Amino acid sequence: xxxxxxxxxxxxxxxxxxxxxxxxxxxxxxxxxxxxxxxxxxxxxxxxxxxxxxxxxxxxxxxxxxxxxxxxxxxxxxxxxxxxxxxxxxxxxxxxxxxxxxxxxxxxxxxxxxxxxxxxxxxxxxxxxxxxxxxxxxxxxxxxxxxxxxxxxxxxxxxxxxxxxxxxxxxxxxxxxxxxxxxxxxxxx
Numbered sequence: 399x400x401x402x403x404x405x406x407x408x409x410x411x412x413x414x415x416x417x418x419x420x421x422x423x424x425x426x427x428x429x430x431x432x433x434x435x436x437x438x439x440x441x442x443x444x445x446x447x448x449x450x451x452x453x454x455x456x457x458x459x460x461x462x463x464x465x466x467x468x469x470x471x472x473x474x475x476x477x478x479x480x481x482x483x484x485x486x487x488x489x490x491x492x493x494x495x496x497x498x499x500x501x502x503x504x505x506x507x508x509x510x511x512x513x514x515x516x517x518x519x520x521x522x523x524x525x526x527x528x529x530x531x532x533x534x535x536x537x538x539x540x541x542x543x544x545x546x547x548x549x550x551x552x553x554x555x556x557x558x559x560x561x562x563x564x565x566x567x568x569x570x571x572x573x574x575x576x577x578x579x580x581x582x583x584x585x586x587x
Contacts, residue, residue, distance in 0.1 A: 408547075409496035413453045417555055419582030420446040423467050423483070426574040428567050433528065434475045434521035440483070440566060443469040445578060451491070459491040461505060465578075471567075474519050481532070482514040483566070487539060499547045505559070506540045513566040528569060535564030545584070555582040 425440035447465030454460065464486045471479040489507030512534040519530040541559025548554060563574040 408498065409453055409456045409459075409493045409501055411453055411455045413451075413586055415451045415553070415584045415586040417449040417451065417553075417582040417584035418447070419449065419465075419555065419557070419580040420444065421557075421578060421580030423469070423561075424577045425469070425472075426563075426576050427572060428471060428519075428574070429523075429530070429570045430572040431523050433519060433523055433530070436473045436475060436521075438474050438519055438530070438567070439472045440481065440574060440576070441470045441472040443467050445483075445580065447485075449582065449584075451584070453493070456496040457493050459493065461487075461489045461491050461507075463487050463489070471515065471519060475521050476517070476519070479519060480516040481566070484512045484514075485537060485561070486510055487537065489539065489541075501545045501547075502543075503545065504540075504542050508536060508538045511535060511537045511563050511566065515567070519567065530567040530569055533565055533568045533570075535566070537564065538562045541578075547586075551586045553584045553586065555584055556580075557582070 423445045428438040445467040449463040467483040471481040487509035489505040491505045494502040513532040515532040539559045539561045543557035545553050545555045558579045561576045
């Protein structure tokens with residue numbers, strides 16, 4: 399009898415949802431060489447944002463997400479330097495268990511990231527004076543997650559993703575490898 403009744407809290411084709419989330423981003427070095435004897439680093443910090451999900455089928459969907467981290471550049475000679483980080487991504491989503499109230503999924507995609515330094519990082523690299531300013535570049539990410547439907551329309555989402563950032567400061571060819579863990583609450587319509 400239970401097998402014949404459709405589950406109310408499963409993934410559905412053409413379903414849409416919006417979600418707000420918060421979590422933490424784990425940083426990496428901002429430059430590939432030390433600046434005045436210290437290698438600047440994107441610090442570990444909080445992150446928050448919003449996501450829009452659209453299921454093409456029960457198993458396949460798309461996710462558009464935007465996030466912001468009020469981060470800082472650590473290990474700079476001038477002391478603490480605020481570095482706001484904004485990301486926008488478009489990801490393909492594969493719902494592994496779409497028929498259950500807890501939906502395990504994987505996602506992969508790309509996007510763009512902007513950094514905003516409150517002041518330039520000044521120093522010396524290999525005996526030459528340098529001034530590093532904020533920059534932007536593409537991102538790529540892959541992640542896993544689980545969404546639990548508390549009701550037919552309200553869900554809690556736990557997600558972790560690896561994020562590759564092309565670069566965040568000018569005059570540096572350093573690519574960043576970061577990770578993000580987030581917890582979100584969503585509404586399906």
